[in-house]
Amino acid sequence: MTGVKKFRISTPYLLLIPGMGFLFIFFLLPLFNLAQTSTQTPVGGGDTGEYEQTWRFANYFDAFVENRDQFGRSFLYALIATVLALAIAYPLAYTIAFKGGRFKNVMLVLVIAPFFTSFLLRTIAWKQILGEEGFVVPTLRSLQIISESTTLTSSSFAVVMGMTYNFLPFMTLPLYASIDRIDPRTLEASGDLYANGFTTFRRVTLPLSMPGVVAGTLLTFIPAAGDYVNAAILGSPQTKMLGNVIESRYFKIVDYPTASALSFTLMISILILVTVYVRKAGTEELV
Amino acid sequence: MNKLSRWFGRNLLRIYAVVAFTYLFIPVAYTFAFSFNDSGKSNLIWKGFTWANWQNPCGAPEVCTALGNSIKIGLLATIFSTILGTMIAFAIGRHKFKGRSTTNLLIFLPMATPEIVLGASLLSLFLVFQINPGFWPTVIAHVLFCMSFVVVTVKARIASLDPRLEQAAMDLYANERETFRRVTLPLVAPGIAAAALLAFSLSFDDFIITNFNSGTMTTFPKFIYTSAARGIPAQANVIGSAMFFLALAIVVVGQLVTRKRKVS
Numbered sequence A: 001m002t003g004v005k006k007f008r009i010s011t012p013y014l015l016l017i018p019g020m021g022f023l024f025i026f027f028l029l030p031l032f033n034l035a036q037t038s039t040q041t042p043v044g045g046g047d048t049g050e051y052e053q054t055w056r057f058a059n060y061f062d063a064f065v066e067n068r069d070q071f072g073r074s075f076l077y078a079l080i081a082t083v084l085a086l087a088i089a090y091p092l093a094y095t096i097a098f099k100g101g102r103f104k105n106v107m108l109v110l111v112i113a114p115f116f117t118s119f120l121l122r123t124i125a126w127k128q129i130l131g132e133e134g135f136v137v138p139t140l141r142s143l144q145i146i147s148e149s150t151t152l153t154s155s156s157f158a159v160v161m162g163m164t165y166n167f168l169p170f171m172t173l174p175l176y177a178s179i180d181r182i183d184p185r186t187l188e189a190s191g192d193l194y195a196n197g198f199t200t201f202r203r204v205t206l207p208l209s210m211p212g213v214v215a216g217t218l219l220t221f222i223p224a225a226g227d228y229v230n231a232a233i234l235g236s237p238q239t240k241m242l243g244n245v246i247e248s249r250y251f252k253i254v255d256y257p258t259a260s261a262l263s264f265t266l267m268i269s270i271l272i273l274v275t276v277y278v279r280k281a282g283t284e285e286l287v
Numbered sequence B: 001m002n003k004l005s006r007w008f009g010r011n012l013l014r015i016y017a018v019v020a021f022t023y024l025f026i027p028v029a030y031t032f033a034f035s036f037n038d039s040g041k042s043n044l045i046w047k048g049f050t051w052a053n054w055q056n057p058c059g060a061p062e063v064c065t066a067l068g069n070s071i072k073i074g075l076l077a078t079i080f081s082t083i084l085g086t087m088i089a090f091a092i093g094r095h096k097f098k099g100r101s102t103t104n105l106l107i108f109l110p111m112a113t114p115e116i117v118l119g120a121s122l123l124s125l126f127l128v129f130q131i132n133p134g135f136w137p138t139v140i141a142h143v144l145f146c147m148s149f150v151v152v153t154v155k156a157r158i159a160s161l162d163p164r165l166e167q168a169a170m171d172l173y174a175n176e177r178e179t180f181r182r183v184t185l186p187l188v189a190p191g192i193a194a195a196a197l198l199a200f201s202l203s204f205d206d207f208i209i210t211n212f213n214s215g216t217m218t219t220f221p222k223f224i225y226t227s228a229a230r231g232i233p234a235q236a237n238v239i240g241s242a243m244f245f246l247a248l249a250i251v252v253v254g255q256l257v258t259r260k261r262k263v264s
Helices: A002-037 A058-066 A068-099 A101-116 A119-130 A136-142 A156-180 A184-192 A197-208 A210-226 A229-234 A242-251 A256-281 B002-036 B063-094 B100-112 B115-128 B135-159 B163-171 B176-204 B208-213 B220-227 B234-263
Strands: A040-042 A051-053
Touching: A002 A256, A002 B063, A002 B100, A002 B115, A002 B135, A040 A256, A058 A068, A058 A256, A068 A101, A068 A156, A068 A210, A068 A242, A068 A256, A068 B002, A101 A156, A101 B002, A101 B234, A119 A136, A119 A156, A119 A229, A119 B002, A119 B220, A119 B234, A156 A197, A156 A210, A156 A229, A156 B002, A184 A197, A197 A210, A210 A242, A210 A256, A210 B100, A210 B115, A229 A242, A242 A256, A242 B115, A242 B208, A256 B100, A256 B115, B002 B234, B063 B100, B063 B135, B063 B176, B063 B220, B063 B234, B100 B135, B115 B135, B115 B208, B135 B176, B135 B208, B163 B176, B176 B234, B208 B220, B220 B234
Parallel strands: none
Antiparallel strands: A040 A051
């Protein structure tokens, strides 16, 4: 009898040990190490890339002041891309859930399908479509919507557009999952109670789909804020984001402390924003 | 006229869906079209139709080595992350234990961490222990970010199970292990399969974490990124398009198999 009982208590822990051990070694330990690296300073007279532990917390201040613009841009671009993706994805998810009928599964597959062509290939495709040799710019110019000297690529417009596009499936899927769960009878009931279409949406559909909105916006905003690929391919030096700075500090300048300080600041800022947002949105049960 | 505008009103959402899907597929179509470009070195301008790129997908230097690495890393990362993640999902989904909310938090954190931070912190750990970035560090990095997605996917499937099915098995004198093997596991299996598919596609398409931890080894996304400056060979478009159709085929076959099972 005791044997059975003991088995029951220890099962979850046995299941957890390998995965949690992995997370401890390859997630928590590196973060701790990152925090440590962020307070190092160059060894006096040493080679480039040689640093010693001096607990210099002013690294954070220096890194932030030096890269204020990139920092602001990361959050601004990510915010705009998230709002745009929400605006594009919500009606799409709604259509799939309520009007999809027997094509529901096909449409869901179509949302994910672009994933399988590498996202880098698709981003570069956008660069070429919107670039000088593409068909969009000459068309807009001949229609005189944009002037002769205006370009679409190498601009913040292109970077935000690229991020919106790339993270759209991450927004659509959670939205679909929570809209699909809504009982259509609640919408009918709202109509029976003389609510018009807009009121029904605002008072019934939207509140019921809030978990999807929260999950979708997080899954878009977090990777967007840390992204540097869209800015590297579709942007210009004037649209650099924090990710671009971290990447070049690591690989080109070998400035590990600044790169670590920036990474840590980015992570903490995102965690604070996410916590506040999730509290405000009122959906504690996320995962 | 009135009829037409009413038709529009009724089908507005459907029309919108068509527009949205067009938007999603424009770059895919572009990539596919330019895989037939008789491009020579840089695949920027349309120069004429050719089958040559599809007949010789490994024609460009490095491209198939990179693809091979991506597939190997993807498979290993999928296997490890699916095993570890499924175990965690069962622990959280089927058991009450001390530290459950801490576990949940620890699972959520890697998903709330930007890839660049995950990649950079792992690299600095490898540097401290003087492990050279390369194949295995990349596999480890991929397992790390795939695992949380596996946990979430499998957990959702476990949560949606009807507990009465397992109770019925127990009522029919199946012991705990038999119930798990004959009832629970088969019911959760589609969730595990979906999680594995998700893990593979996340791993295969990852660039940021890979760039930090792969050293001199190339993967398919890394190959595209580094050759972007010189112009991407049309063979990359061939491989991207082929992956797209292959994945669609797998999904369609999967759908057909589940439908057949439901019928019989």
